[in-house]
Every structure is written in structure tokens, then in C-alpha cells.
Amino acid sequence: MPEGHKTHYLAREHNRRYAGERLEVSSPQGRFSEGANAVSGHVLESVRASGKHLFYEFEGNRIVHIHLGRYGSYAEQTSPPEPPVGQVRLRMVSQTLTLDLRGPSQCRLIDRETQQSVLDSLGPDPLDGGDRAEVWAAISKSSKPIGGLLLEQAVVAGVGNIFRAEVLFEIGLDPRLPGAKLSKIQFNELWKSLVKMMKLGLKHGRIITVTAKEAGKPLKDLEDHERFRVYGKALCPRCDANIVVESIASRKMHWCPGCQIGSQSAGQEC
Template identity: 60%
Template sequence: MPEGHKTHFLARQHTGWFAGQALSVTSPQGRFRGDARKVSRKVMERCEAVGKHLFYHFENDRLIHVHLGRYGKYRTHSSPPPAPVGLVRMRLVGEARSLDLNGPTTCRVIDQHTRREVIGKLGPDPLAEGSSARKKRLVWEAVRASRKPIGALVLDQSVIAGVGNIFRAELFFELGVDPRLPGAALDKATFDSLWKSLVKMMRTGLKYGKIVTVTAKEARAPLATLEGRDRFRVYGKASCPRCDRPIETIEIAARKLYWCPACQG
């Protein structure tokens, strides 16, 4: 599932491609056909990311709300686009580019009221506009009030919007924090380090359009060239890069989490 850095990357990209254009919006698959008619041939103003959600704003005060989920994927084409491949839920066609969307969890047209309802259920987004100090304070208040494991809290979208399983594993490994620790047991200094590292990781992900948690020195290569699991320190790895002991997995919040018990226990 794409994490928050990717939705913000896509929002910037799609705004650059389509803002100010009257888009043709269709549904080759058919499931989105009725909603597509509500915004087709209307001018798209911008694409906005909040956590793992994307909102395409149109001139008639309607929005396309997309949540990619685990299987959602965009394909980019020039305009006019080729014949659809697979079950294309939504096709956006602009002046020079077009997008096909396959397999999203959510793809619907909504109004501003519904957008506010969706956002109201989310915690602060580290990459969104707004006061960083306020966002940090709100997350800290939610964490210190909970007895749930900190490894569950950072994955809870109502606590922090946009964090997924890869960021979670990499974050706790970088700080040497046991993800089983209850939120209420986390001291303020450790939380401050956690928030600082998370924001840095997500900004790096936004910059490159992919999660990269190693340094160029560690990778012995420019970060932009890294692919696959070479980008990570612990996620999907067999051995710890610090102590060389086996990496293990535990289940927290119904998701498998990679960690090093020797370095994080």
C-alpha cells in the first residue's frame, strides 16, 4: 500500500500535469461511470494529498476521492491514450497526458462536506501544510494517552496520517525503540526523536518518490539510483546491519513488523 510520501508525490505530479485543464473523465470498467459524468469536461484545479488519500478538486466544487489501498495503481500515457488494459476504474485525459487507475479501494465523486468528514477522522499528516509544532503536539497527546503498543499507534491513521508498514519498521530500527512499548511509557525525548526522524524519512520519500531510509554512505550509491530493498535498513532484510544477528518479525496491529530484538529489545 502506498504510504503518505507517495500520495503527496502523486498530488504534486498530477497537479503539474492537469491543473487548469478541462479533463475527460471516464470509466472504461464501468463502475465509476455515473460519478465520472459529474466532473468530466470540468476544469481540474489541483490534486491534494492528505495521509493516504487523494482529492482531485474540480471547478464545480466536486472532488474525486481516491484511496489506492493495497492494489490501486496508476498508469501514465500520452494523449490520446491507448486501449485500456485490465479493469480501469477511472481514466483522466488531459491535453498532453492521461492517467488510468486500476484497483483502488476508493474512487468516488464527493463534495467538500464529505472531504471534511474524511479528513476529520485522520490524525496530523507530517507532510501536509500547517504548523509542525501543532501537529507534533497533537500526536504526542494521542500517544501518551494510550496503552497500545507504539508500533500500533504510528500505524493508526487517526493518530498519524500517512505512515505505513515500511516507515514503521525503519523508524523504530533507526531509533533503537522496542515497538511493543506502550505509548504511555514513551518518554518525551524519545518521542521528539521519533517525530523528527519520521518527518525526515517522509520528506526524503517525497523527494525521490520512493521510501529511502539508508544514507548514500551506507548504500555506497546515490539515493536516487536505489531500488527494491536496497533502500531499507531492516524491512524485508535477513540480518541486522548493526549487529549482524537475524532480523525477526512480530505481528503488531495485524501487520508483520521487521525488527532486531538485539538492537531494539
């Protein structure tokens, strides 16, 4: 599932290529025909990301709200486009480019008020200057495991299954540790690591958590299976122990019981 780095990356790219243009919008598959008609022929003013949500803001208070969910993906081609192939929910055509969206979990027409209610439901977004203190306030009073809290979009927006595993591995923290047991020092390390990883993901358009030194090659040359330290791995790259796969907050969490302890120093500083 695309995490926050991806939505911000898409917003930046789509802003650059489509904003300011009068777009021809349709729903070849038919499931978004009414919404598409409402914005077709209107100027796309901007594209904005918050957490895992994308907003295509058209003139006249008309916003297309997208959540890619697990299967949503975009494909681009030059205009005029070829006839649509497969289940294209949304097609946006500019003078030069055509963008097709398939398989989103959400694609709907909303107004500013509804957009604001979506934004209000989200916690701080590390890629959008999100307030670290607000995230700490939510985590430090919760008895839920930190591995689960990181997936709650109302706690922190944009973090998914890969970032949560990789961040907790980097700082050596047991994902089962209740939020309230984290020390402020541990939380600060977590936040720093998260912001760094998400920014790197935004830069490259994909999540990369290894360093070039660890990988033995430039980051841009990494194969998909070389990008992570612990997610989807069988052995820990630090201690060679078997990686544990455990369900936390109903999603598979990869972690190393040898390296991720972290509870000893908890509570030393408040």
C-alpha cells in the first residue's frame, strides 16, 4: 500500500504537470462519471497530499478526493490518449499528458468543507511540517503497542506497514511496547528516524531505508528487494537472528527480537 511518501511524491509530480490546466475528465469505467462530469472542462488549481490522501482541487470549490488504498495506481501517457484499457476509474487529459487512475479505495467529489473534515481526522503529517508534540501527546498516553499506534492515521498521518517496521528496527524498539512506556528520548529518536525515512522516500519516489554503504551501491540503483533492512526479510542484517512476523494492529509486523528491545531505557526521562 502506498505510504505518505508516495502521495506527497504524486502530488508534487501531478502539480507540476497538470496544475493550471483545463482538464478533460472522465470515468471510462463509469463508477465516477457524475464526479468526473462536474470537474471536466475546469482548471485544476492544485494537487495536495495529506497523509495517504490526495486532493485534486479544481476551480469552483470542486475537489476530487483520492485514497489509493491497497490497489490504487496511476499510469501516464501522452495526449491524445489511447482508448482506456481495464478498469480506469478516472482519466484526466491535458493538452500534452493523460493520467489514468485504476483501483483506488476512494475516488469522490467533495467540497472544501468535507476536505477540511478529512484533514481534521488526520494526525500530524511528518512530510507536511506535522507537529511532533501533538504526536507525542497521543502516543505517551496510550496503552496500545507502539507498532500499532504508528499505523493509526489519527495519531500520525502517512505511516504504513513498511515505515513502521523499518523505523522501529532502526531505533531498536520492541513494537509491542505500549506507547505510554516510551521515554521522551525514544520518541524523539523515533520521530527523527521517521522524518528522515519519509523524506528520503519522497525524494526517490519509493521507500528506501538502507544506506548506500549498507547496500554497497548508490541508492538509485537498488533493486526492490534491496531497499529494506527488516521488512519482508528472513534474517536480521545486524545480528543474523530470524526475523519475527507478528500481527500487530491486524497487519504483519516484521521485527528482530534480538535487536529490538528498548524497554530497559523506557521511563528514564519524562
